[in-house]
Amino acid sequence: MTDQHSAEPLRTPLCDLLGCEAPVLLAGMGGVSRWELAAAVANAGGYGMLGMVREPIDLITREVTAMRAATDRPFAVNLIPAATEPQLLEAQIACCLDLGVTAFCFFWDVMPDVVARVKNAGCLVLHQVGTEAAARMAEAAGADVIIAQGIEAGGHVHGRSPAFGLAERILAGTDLPVVVSGGIATGEGLAAALAIGASGVQCGTAFLATEESFAHSYHKSRIVEATGEDTVLTDVFVLNWPKGAAVRVIGNSVTEGLKGNYLGHDPDSLPRETIAHDDDQPRLRFSTDSPLRTTTGDLEAMALYAGQGAGNIPDVVPAAARLNAMVAQARHILKGPVRNGFTAMS
Ligand SMILES: Cc1cc2nc3c(=O)[nH]c(=O)nc-3n(C[C@H](O)[C@H](O)[C@H](O)COP(=O)(O)O)c2cc1C
Incomplete structure (x- = not known):
């Protein structure tokens, strides 16, 4: 971030695990989260993910190479094993490992073999899930971070629970870091996630409506109006x-x-x-x-x-501006007068 200390009150151990300054993850949106957006989020202090679901090997190679040229921050590649032909999935993973990718984010049905394959290669695994049962499966398979996706989420929705309730239930059964995903576009959402003991948030829609996202401007403007x-x-x-x-x-x-x-x-x-x-x-x-x-x-x-x-996304702005606004608002909320005994930093 431009102000290196601005995210400090929000820093959670997840930031150290991922190598970012603020616990705000860009969702690996297929088609949309390409290098320009992922690098903008990473360079602003968040965590970048490339959305590479079902993408061909040459595109993945171009995107990872361009990402590296645009940032020296760590990032993950998002893939969806259950929605990808096994041969293509294998080629995607092999390509990422050859390129030295160090973190993956998976979504939809948990496929333990796929998690084990990249864990055995020494990679970090984030797994987005929509149920407690899937969270347990992801943890048993070796995932390092659980992303609890709620029914509020844009894009494919795997479970039917509201994000915060699901995250709380998953938190009760695991020591892994849990990230809340779905409907979050403001610092209020980020502060609320930290207040329940989650380690951060993942945002898709809020970053889709930014200058760097690969979405069509028509899609961005429809989000702003919605x-x-x-x-x-x-x-x-x-x-x-x-x-x-x-x-x-x-x-x-x-x-x-x-x-x-x-x-x-x-x-x-x-x-x-x-x-x-x-x-x-x-x-x-x-x-x-x-x-x-x-x-x-x-x-x-x-x-x-x-x-x-x-409804909380009023304009299309640079991704850094969206992230900085979220972080500033969350910091303001968490540093505010303590009215209920909650302390932001444990
Ligand atoms: C345009 C779009 C594409 C998405 N594509 C993917 C994807 O390829 N892989 C994935 O794990 N999640 C994908 N998602 C879901 C996100 O990971 C995340 O759950 C969601 O964006 C969170 O809700 P929010 O959009 O309200 O922030 C997508 C979401 C959107 C909006």
Whole structure:
């Protein structure tokens, strides 16, 4: 951070484990969290993650190389084993290990073999989970950090519990650092997470709406205009993913057309219709792809991922400004008059 001491009251042991100054993690958002955003967050004192779900080897190589050129801070690569063809997943992990990547963040179903594979290579493992059972599995598999994802989260949502309740229940059963994820876009959320004993927060939507994110400006502006009530949990954006996977998006013509609910859509029953392109790659209606800088076509009908914290995101700013504002507000809250005996730094 520009002021090296500004995050000090917020420093948790997780910061030492990850090598960052403030316990704010950039979610490894597929398509969106590329090197420019991850480096901006890392250089501002947070923890950067590259969202590389299902990305080809040459893109991963380019992104890791560019990340290293832009920052000397540690970072993680986010992959989603259960939503990736085994051959591609193996190639992705091998590529990351060859490149000297030292930390991974996994999400969706816990795959113990995959965790063990990178742990055996000496890497740090963060695992995002949506249930206590998955947290226990991730810990047993060797994870070093548990990220508790709540139903408020933007993007794919694995569990159905509010983030803070889930984090508290996971904290009660583990000594690992626990990070709260879902709907957090302000210093209030960060302060609240630390107050319950969590080690930090992970933010997706709050960093999607920044200058450095690879999301299309249309997606960023829809988040700025949205309130949390404009988001819906739906399974209509399911092509490319295991059946029944729920996502939180800003309601649009697709969710409204299908009543926007969680209906158990079978990906095989949905029509294949190209509605946009990413460079020369077709993007299908009902697919999980969200609009990126490189996307052209019917952006409104794509998955406009956003968490319930969208109402707290008033503008598109540099990622450092968003992080600094969160940190400053949390510090202010935690340094304020003690009214309930809570002390910020144990
Ligand atoms: C656009 C977008 C893409 C996402 N892609 C991924 C992903 O590839 N891997 C992953 O672990 N989580 C992904 N997530 C979920 C985040 O890890 C995290 O749970 C979520 O962003 C937290 O909620 P928030 O957006 O309200 O901050 C994504 C979220 C968004 C908004």
